[in-house]
Amino acid sequence: MDTENKHKASNIEALTFLLPRLGAASHIYTGKAAGLGVTKENVMALVTLRDDFPDLADIENGLLHLIFNEPKEKSDMIMESLSKALQTVVNVYEHSSIALCGSTLSSLWNTDIAIVEKQIEQQQCKLRDINDELREASNSYEMTPFNGASPEYVALLERKLERYKADYDKERHILDGLYSQKRKLSEQLSHIGNDLFGDIYSQCSALLSSVRRYFDTTVSDDHDNENVEMVSVLTYFPMHLVSKIYELCNGSQFKEMDEVDFFHAINLHPDSHLLQINPGEKVRVCYLISRLGTTLGTPSKEEWTNAILSRLDIKSQFYRSKYRQPVSDMPSEANAEFAAAIKEIFDK
Template identity: 30%
Template sequence: MAGEILIMIPQYGELNRIYSDFIVSHTFSFDKQKFITNFYKQYNDTKAFEAAILELVLDKQKEQYTLILDSLRAEIEKNMMLYEKYPLLDDEIISRVCYHFADRYNIDIEEQLEVTQKLNKPLNEAYNRYDSIDYREHTAEEEKQAEKEYERCKAEYEKEKEELDKLYELQKQARKEAFQYIENCCGDIYKLSFHFMEILAKYIPVAKDKPEELTKPSEPDMQEEAPKEEQHEYFDMELLSHVYTTCVGEQFENISEYDFYACMNLHPGKCKLKIKTREKIRVCYLIFLMGEQLPKLDRENWKKNILKMLDIEENYYKSKYKEPVSDFPSDSNQKFAKEMDAIFR
């Protein structure tokens, strides 16, 4: 455990370099945000910190452990000073770098989707020619050629579709990772550092000629926050990307794909999903279809919360959600039902 203290000193040093770089040049990246978050997760146990110091004190000569702990205290003091004296990272900056990381595959997906869709038409045409050849006079050579053309088109399409699926999977992983690091931990690290300073004071004296006393955070700030729960993913990005393409701008007001993903998975965010005028019935049908993709326990919880988020009364939902597939649906409802069938079949 004492070795953790030796590792912690350069880790604090790197944290301070990240802070200083931002203060000087306002540069920030997702990798830096990951480092900050991982730093907090790794060192947020004050009991383990004190146990490591105690082991160091018992294991080393006073001159050695004093040198080590003084170095650590210097890095902690610098970190607290940077946080207190300068405007550091706010939630908007952190969200921006996380969103950028989450959307890193968007352009590649758009390009690959276009390639794949272009191959879909010749594949269908080749299949129709091959499938219908028995219904007209043809030679064995013509049948062989039709089959060969179909297999060629199919292979080309499946190759590009496989690439598209890989990109969707990479996008899913990137977005999942981005959500894990979207919280601002700078304030938490500041409070944690204050606890560390109090613990260090037990083992090495604070210099009397110290130029400035660190300001103790207020009591509410000193309270340890409950650990943040990992955000649940009800629906993956591949499904929601299809829903987004079909429904945003039609059933919902314009919203970024990333925010749409967050809203449909009930993740907290500033952007509110809004239903367009006269589209509530079709949204109810969409909610029904999406709920059917979930296990029963998740389904009820998700449905209750998504209805609340979209300001849809439960009684209204129950009375309207099947209208697009009723016996006499309107043209717009019928069209929407077909679009949904293409996504959820």
């Protein structure tokens, strides 16, 4: 293959590598933002994408090769798939980065590391026991020339030595395998880095800008809107708003919880922790719910309001009769202060 053809092949390989991995990444980002969590396999797939992300110039050359050398239907299909995956990653991250970056991915390895360390400890004990037996048998065997041992006894000791040596080698091999497992887990952990989701977001954002230069912007914008809508369905309230509410209400209106858990809970994400209202705070929580509801359109407002009331065990009749108390004509001092703080958050 001549140099020019090799160069073309490498450009196409960049796209071939990227497309399926970006598709997988978009699903991982969407699921994580929705509170579904990630697996170690998901994390390692993202690590591979980040570490082996093709050079931008190679990708652009591959795109140009598609545009000029492939049928328009084929090139449009590939460009559309690439654009859609990139936009999903970018949009989900920009909308829900607190959910993506607020958890420690390394914790996914804690159980496996604890298990293998326990197995290593047990295997070391087993080896020590075998080694003690081997040493005792070896000492006995070495003394046979001096203690008048019978040939039968010498033969017995020799068989013992052979068996203990075989057992030791076998168990040592198992221990070496456990050490190898631990090294592999440690290597995987070392490759994750401090901001895996953010790193891939930066790579995808840069590539998306390039793709938009070559791909029909009308189609691209349509998909962008679709992805924004998709993320909105998954997440009712953006991280910047939830973060401010968390700062105000965590430990006050609600029992203390982690900020990421609060983000998932307020957005009704699957498997999220339950919010717990502190005593005497139900009326102020009702007011908060009403203000959050004003940021949602129909039917999301009714859908979210009914769901959050159900989760918090607040009756609809109580909610309707109490949610305006903090902004009534004669609110209590605590209610007035809370309403003012909420107003400051929502009016910014």
